[in-house]
Amino acid sequence: MRKVAVCAPATPLKREYAEAVAKLAASEFPGITLDFHEQCFIEEGHFAGPDEVRLDALFECANAPDVDAVWFAKGGYGSNRIARDFIGKAGPQAAGKTYLGYSDCGTLLGALYRAKIGRAVHAPMPVDIKRDGGDEAIRRVLGWFGNGKTGLEPGLSGKPVAAFNLYTLGMLVGTQLMPPLDGHEILIEEVGEYEYAIDRLVFHIVEHLHDVAGIRLGEVSAVPENDRPFGAEPEEIVRYWCERYGIPYLGRAAIGHSSANRIVPFGLEA
Amino acid sequence: MRKVAVCAPATPLKREYAEAVAKLAASEFPGITLDFHEQCFIEEGHFAGPDEVRLDALFECANAPDVDAVWFAKGGYGSNRIARDFIGKAGPQAAGKTYLGYSDCGTLLGALYRAKIGRAVHAPMPVDIKRDGGDEAIRRVLGWFGNGKTGLEPGLSGKPVAAFNLYTLGMLVGTQLMPPLDGHEILIEEVGEYEYAIDRLVFHIVEHLHDVAGIRLGEVSAVPENDRPFGAEPEEIVRYWCERYGIPYLGRAAIGHSSANRIVPFGLEA
Numbered sequence: 001m002r003k004v005a006v007c008a009p010a011t012p013l014k015r016e017y018a019e020a021v022a023k024l025a026a027s028e029f030p031g032i033t034l035d036f037h038e039q040c041f042i043e044e045g046h047f048a049g050p051d052e053v054r055l056d057a058l059f060e061c062a063n064a065p066d067v068d069a070v071w072f073a074k075g076g077y078g079s080n081r082i083a084r085d086f087i088g089k090a091g092p093q094a095a096g097k098t099y100l101g102y103s104d105c106g107t108l109l110g111a112l113y114r115a116k117i118g119r120a121v122h123a124p125m126p127v128d129i130k131r132d133g134g135d136e137a138i139r140r141v142l143g144w145f146g147n148g149k150t151g152l153e154p155g156l157s158g159k160p161v162a163a164f165n166l167y168t169l170g171m172l173v174g175t176q177l178m179p180p181l182d183g184h185e186i187l188i189e190e191v192g193e194y195e196y197a198i199d200r201l202v203f204h205i206v207e208h209l210h211d212v213a214g215i216r217l218g219e220v221s222a223v224p225e226n227d228r229p230f231g232a233e234p235e236e237i238v239r240y241w242c243e244r245y246g247i248p249y250l251g252r253a254a255i256g257h258s259s260a261n262r263i264v265p266f267g268l269e270a
Numbered sequence: 271m272r273k274v275a276v277c278a279p280a281t282p283l284k285r286e287y288a289e290a291v292a293k294l295a296a297s298e299f300p301g302i303t304l305d306f307h308e309q310c311f312i313e314e315g316h317f318a319g320p321d322e323v324r325l326d327a328l329f330e331c332a333n334a335p336d337v338d339a340v341w342f343a344k345g346g347y348g349s350n351r352i353a354r355d356f357i358g359k360a361g362p363q364a365a366g367k368t369y370l371g372y373s374d375c376g377t378l379l380g381a382l383y384r385a386k387i388g389r390a391v392h393a394p395m396p397v398d399i400k401r402d403g404g405d406e407a408i409r410r411v412l413g414w415f416g417n418g419k420t421g422l423e424p425g426l427s428g429k430p431v432a433a434f435n436l437y438t439l440g441m442l443v444g445t446q447l448m449p450p451l452d453g454h455e456i457l458i459e460e461v462g463e464y465e466y467a468i469d470r471l472v473f474h475i476v477e478h479l480h481d482v483a484g485i486r487l488g489e490v491s492a493v494p495e496n497d498r499p500f501g502a503e504p505e506e507i508v509r510y511w512c513e514r515y516g517i518p519y520l521g522r523a524a525i526g527h528s529s530a531n532r533i534v535p536f537g538l539e540a
Contacts, residue, residue, distance in 0.1 A: 045499055046496075076466075080473050081473070167470075170441075171470050171471070173444060196346075196348075197347075200437075231314065232315070
């Protein structure tokens with residue numbers, strides 16, 4: 001992986017984060033060229049520009065013949081609004097690339113995986129440089145660009161796998177963008193949701209996920225305090241629904257909204 | 271409708287609200303007997319008792335031969351955890367009854383409607399007596415018990431209809447509990463969700479709702495303030511997704527998390 005193009009299918013990236021990532025890459029990974037599309041920095045309401053602008057930037061990155069990987073800058077919500085059009089019109093150049101991100105951008109990863117376009121990879125994003133230890137998250141991805149081996153989620157077992165933010169997966173299931181995940185280990189993580197909302201979302205996904213190989217649970221962080229205790233921790237919640245639906249619960253996963261978030265290439269890692 | 275049994279499939283009701291509703295009913299609607307099941311007042315973590323306790327109370331109310339209607343006391347989250355077992359084991363007595371509620375209890379209404387068990391009716395619940403004008407919401411339901419005609423949502427057009435909290439519907443679509451809603455007008459309302467979350471949920475439901483007659487939007491209340499403006503109001507959001515998916519947007523609906531919440535019998539009102 002030599003040339004990496006960055007665009008923002010959901011919400012905008014602060015320029016200072018792009019600059020910090022570019023600086024780190026230039027000083028430590030001289031073999032990699034990072035190209036931040038100007039669209040990353042556009043702000044329009046919630047989004048990094050209107051749908052058409054985000055879609056155009058994604059096309060530019062995906063269709064550029066000299067780009068090896070498209071790295072999503074940030075999640076936050078919005079990639080579902082452009083995913084269908086992107087998949088429908090992606091050119092032949094798009095098929096040879098690797099696409100990286102997580103959180104809301106899991107919608108695009110799922111859609112790419114379903115359409116068998118390129119290679120979908122759950123991975124930290126440029127915005128993660130702002131976190132405690134964020135430099136390490138960025139190095140993990142840049143290192144993986146170089147060798148395709150380091151920084152991987154340690155529990156990858158040889159079964160096909162996919163990793164998602166729970167809420168993002170909840171909004172993806174049953175849609176035209178949802179990939180078939182029979183036989184896959186599903187890794188999920190969540191941030192900022194009440195336990196009752198986690199319970200509700202896990203109900204929804206286990207209703208949809210038939211014949212998966214199992215579920216592993218990543219970090220569940222920043223759970224807000226409700227007016228009363230829910231009565232079960234996130235891991236108990238996932239165990240409960242897995243048991244009810246006959247889905248193997250396979251333990252914890254090293255993914256989440258933190259700098260410890262590891263890399264998970266969708267499907268069968270070569 | 272003479273005898274109405276109240277249970278709480280999700281979260282507990284405060285006894286003072288039950289007492290206030292009982293008092294109002296006794297003084298103004300002497301022909302109606304209201305029976306609050308003690309399970310309404312159980313608190314265990316988030317729920318009005320463990321799943322089995324809530325399920326048992328629901329069975330007792332639904333299977334009682336002298337009960338005409340089962341009125342859900344309160345939403346809040348949890349009825350999805352018992353809906354499948356209830357539907358699977360509901361006795362013949364359950365089929366002759368009317369079931370009323372909204373919000374989280376929309377899961378049960380949807381499941382009953384799918385299973386063609388009894389009559390599912392979106393309506394205010396006993397907990398609504400706590401609201402400004404809550405007495406009127408309670409009178410609306412008690413009056414409807416008496417005559418089956420007043421208090422109805424004013425836009426009911428003669429097309430089959432169903433009404434849901436948006437998030438509840440979002441978690442219901444594609445599940446074993448989801449009724450077929452082809453040809454139906456779908457009324458949705460929401461409370462306490464960010465606009466970006468509303469956008470995400472509407473995406474999810476329009477992906478699932480094929481061949482509905484259209485969508486009407488009820489109240490969208492208590493939208494939290496985000497760190498930046500979303501850029502579209504809830505009605506614009508619903509119009510946007512309806513237009514993208516070729517679903518008629520049919521205007522506003524008089525439902526919501528307020529005392530103005532009107533009654534919507536699912537299906538074709540006789």
